[in-house]
């Protein structure tokens with residue numbers, strides 16, 4: 824019984840973690856795709872790691888008004904991704 828509980832909790836934690844990794848990867852792919860329509864992602868990559876989440880949200884909202892194809896939910900997803908992405912992020916900047 825105890826082993827079963829540990830197994831259940833372990834699987835749950837593992838699934839949550841896998842889900843987070845998957846969500847991060849798909850947010851990264853969306854950002855790379857939607858944010859390279861008008862300018863290169865280099866323009867974004869040079870700013871990674873030195874903007875607050877609020878400023879990224881403002882940036883993404885401004886890009887939406889510039890004409891980026893993003894739903895309101897996409898704006899949140901992309902802004903959250905950019906706020907947590909490391910400088911040189913692989914999906915967006917081709918780094919590690």
Ligand code: HEC
Nearest residue numbers: 857858860861866867870882883885886889890891892901
């Ligand atoms: C429809 C065209 C278009 C798309 C798509 C687009 N941008 Fe831009 N981007 C612009 C234009 C025009 C500028 C220069 C004017 C400005 O800064 O608003 C710019 C400038 C920038 C800058 C430099 C200015 C600053 O705030 O440092 C960043 C960073 C940026 N874009 C990020 C993004 C991100 C992130 C996305 C994806 C959500 C994106 N862009 C998608 C048109 C676009």
